[in-house]
Amino acid sequence: MEVKYYSKPNCELCTEGLSLLKIVLEDVPFSLNMINIEEDDEAHERYMFMIPVVEVDGEIIQYGRLDYVTLFEALNND
Numbered sequence: 543m544e545v546k547y548y549s550k551p552n553c554e555l556c557t558e559g560l561s562l563l564k565i566v567l568e569d570v571p572f573s574l575n576m577i578n579i580e581e582d583d584e585a586h587e588r589y590m591f592m593i594p595v596v597e598v599d600g601e602i603i604q605y606g607r608l609d610y611v612t613l614f615e616a617l618n619n620d
Contacts, residue, residue, distance in 0.1 A: 543572045545603075545617065548595040550580050559594035559608040566610060570617045 547563060549556035563574065579586040579593060589595045595605040596613065603616040 543598060543617070544575055545572045546575045546577055546595075546597040548577045548579050548585055548589045548597065549593050550578055553593060555607060556594040559596070562608050562610060563596065563613065566613045566617060569614060572617055 545563070547560065549560065560576075567574065577585055579589055589605075592605040594608065596603045596608065598617070604612050
């Protein structure tokens with residue numbers, strides 16, 4: 543399963559979210575595709591007020607302040 547992680551540099555929530563995703567990765571196998579919205583115009587327009595954003599198969603799993611339980615349950619069910 544591929545998880546897309548939309549974020550940008552110098553974003554505290556993004557750094558926290560990435561750390562949390564790495565903890566989830568220890569329990570649920572997935573590949574992580576990190577996308578810097580500052581390098582992708584379409585992603586920037588779509589997610590600039592939502593980052594960080596976790597997406598799987600085109601569906602947003604969670605955004606903003608991420609939590610382990612929500613991510614684990616969403617990623618463990620696929």
